[in-house]
Amino acid sequence: MSHKNVQSLDQIVSLCKARGFIFQSSDIYGGLSAVYDYGPLGVELKRNIMNAWWRAMTQEHSNIVGVDAAIFMHPRVWEASGHVEGFNDPMIDDKQSKKRYRADMLIEQHILKLQEKGKGDPAKEAHAAEVQRLLDTAGTRKGMCEDLYEIIMEEEIHAPESGAFDWTEVRQFNLMFKTHYGATSQSDEDAIYLRPETAQGIFVNYKNVLDSARVQVPFGIAQIGKAFRNEVVARQFVFRMREFEQMEMQYFVEPGSDEAHYEQWLEKRMAWHRSIGIREEHLRVAPHPEDKLAHYARAAADIQYKFPIGWQEVEGVHNRTDFDLSRHQEYSGKKLEYFDQKAQKRYVPYVIETSVGLDRTTLMVLSDAYREEDVDGEQRTVLNIHPMLAPMKVGIFPLVKKPELQELAQKIETDLRRSHRVMYDEAGSIGKRYRRQDEAGTPFCITVDFDGLDDQTVTIRYRDDMRQERVSVDQIAGLIDSKMSF
């Protein structure tokens, strides 16, 4: 039996729409770009992934507790976190191709080109260095936008894709969603942001948790929740959305021990991805080069998955140092130090962050599970999802629509429904029903036939190899339970 893995994202998009995993938001109005809704199967899959993560991070670690912070936060939080200042990108549009670019990136690329073409020529090398200097000091002459615009004009930097030299002004884009707090509010003074990351909800609760949950450094706080970013280029299905869900854990450690903890968490998080059934050869760690680190980080690495669109980040592990807590200490005026009783010393803990995209993880699970197989000349599409994550666990069928078979099948359904998501189906040929479940990723199917009526046995059919076994009715629950663990 030969099989093909997923070839393109379109296959996933089509299956998701046809089977009810994921739909575009506001579909009947033409869709809202970069926003997606989860359908009946998708919500189950997503929730199972969420539960698996929550269990692995909180239940299985005695020193990690959870919180669920609100999406609205005090505006000062985002000043302290650096997002008001640092989450702004200077953008410029090519009027001809209508493509939008980050102005500073355009200039950087231009400099790279100057350096390459000017190798060995002192005059050209000096010119490249001069442009670099202008870029580094942008914002000190007029404003940031004006300075960048002047460099682009001066250097006659053309649009990479269209080749045109027909730019708009450089404009500042704030990646945070702004809304108004209060029913009558219209003014910017009452502006409040939708959080661009969930992490700050953890940091502002750090002291509350410390004072109430009897935790000691090192300890972690985990949270799952929505975050919002006005992405400049939002595309590629649920990979980059404007509204998305993060699963984050901030681990508070003693300064000096942060590098060891960072390595451990990177290792642990990789192991988790493998544990939920993702193929090892589709996973890798990609450390961030030092000059690309975010404003709060000392070290950072992506856990990347080989999507149909290439290697892309699913999870980030960061050493955030004491940046966030120190800043909140400064901005709030509240002491956020930790007192270590044993060592008799006081410090602001360092933080190791693990932050995984729930939607990206869902897309990863779907991509990794997708297969097209040749079965005796027929094609079969199957989602080889880990049984613990599968939206539906058991399909239950009477072999044919006869009252005796329906009766026993429905009895089995009622019993199993108490502990598993099950799906009763009596429509169409038996083969068709198996294939329907294959596309939904259902790992087990129970079929009731006439042979089994006398001795109370049924067949259980396995999704991945289509093998069948005859088992007695009272063994079903135990058999399925035995296969349901990570």
Added chain:
RNA sequence: GCGGGAAUAGCUCAGUGGUAGAGCAUCACCUUGCCAAGGUGAGGGUCGCCGGUUCAAAUCCGGUUUCCCGCUCCA
């Protein structure tokens, strides 16, 4: 930027001026004794958008938007 192609049902597509179709999918009934293909029927479409020609436009003309392919550009 240039050239070409495409846009019609949930999906894949047919339909060269005269009542919008097929296959698949969905639903109902029948059939079906273990791996999607049987029968009968049903629901489902502002024919991308705007304008023009015409008694009449999915179809002809103009414009426009989006997507795909190639070239160019960029690396």
